[in-house]
Amino acid sequence: MKTAPRFLAACIAAAACSLPLLAGCGKSAPTHFYSLSAPPPKTAEAPAGPCLSLGIGPVDFPAYLDRSQIVTRLGQNQMHLADFEQWIEPLRENFQRALTDNLAALVCAKPLVTYPWPAGGHPDRQVVIQVASFDGSLGQEAWLKASWSVLDADGKSLTWRTAEYREAAAGPDYAALAAAQSRLVEKFAKDVAESLRAQ
Template sequence: MIPSRASCVALLAGAACCLPLLAGCGKSAPTHFYSLNTAAPKTDTVPAGPCLSVGIGPVDLPAYLDRSQIVTRLGDNQMHLADFDQWIESPHDNFQRALTDNLSRLICAKPLFTYPWPVGGHPDRQVVIQVARFDGALGQEAVLRVSWSVLDADNKTLDWRSTDYREAVQGPDYAALAAAQSRLVEKFAKDVAASLGAK
């Protein structure tokens, strides 16, 4: 049976009415971006202690963190990658920059630069960092497990330390997790500053 012209018009009109609904169904959730921040704004006060040139790096992060999606733990053996909550830049670069910014408020370093060094750069002290873990669980706890070495200008090891840092995540969302991880980097920076000052 061939449909009448009126029936065809009615079907087309119905399909046209459904198009906005279909278009709405195709939209994805907005992506939110996060970054580690530093403890306090920089001041003109020069930190106490000997002024040496200090180089931060290389910084080694585990492969599971080398991605834009924020990684959280769901249990001892299960991880989650957030599709719509991501770091605004490479986690490696973000971590190294946040650490360096924190250190600039804690030590007297002239200059303080990051690996790879600029042309002609040869720091008096170098901090080599290996991160074993830097993640957390929403609404629970963030963890930084890290080892670091302080080397002199001749690559002689002056100090080596390994520590676990833990910080409560003060909220149920990714913004609270990023804030807790920022506080972990701040704690780490204070210990790095202490190890530099002792050598």
């Protein structure tokens, strides 16, 4: 009969020892969220005309970027998904808006809309974009590979181009990588604006 109290005491001691472990299991690392940004608007004179209505999209993104986690490269054939470093919204939508913000300062577009268009309207010029890659390596560089086509109001292709961009990250963390990716969008916007002006 003396065995029961000893067994009960042992169980209580084991439970007490496990409490710190259980408390530790309830904590997790905080999640950090990031967004692409465009340069602040300049107060200089407006972009030169002619002013046509311009639509951006559709923007096609590769499936590997269709996730909230930031994707980085560990090598030529290895990728990493950061569980606690995430985009604040779908990256395709963030990319499209950042590109539109950049273009607003580079071309005269009235109005400048994103796909899908507002009901009852179709822009004079449309930029259709296919992104092949948009990622990078922490502490090293970010890169973007994309193709785009400028269409007229009837859907006829006026030009088609493809380009690849690289931008050094100014720091070792995810914030520096997101900033480098934002600069990539700025570079891309300048080439898109050039192709629009050529028409």
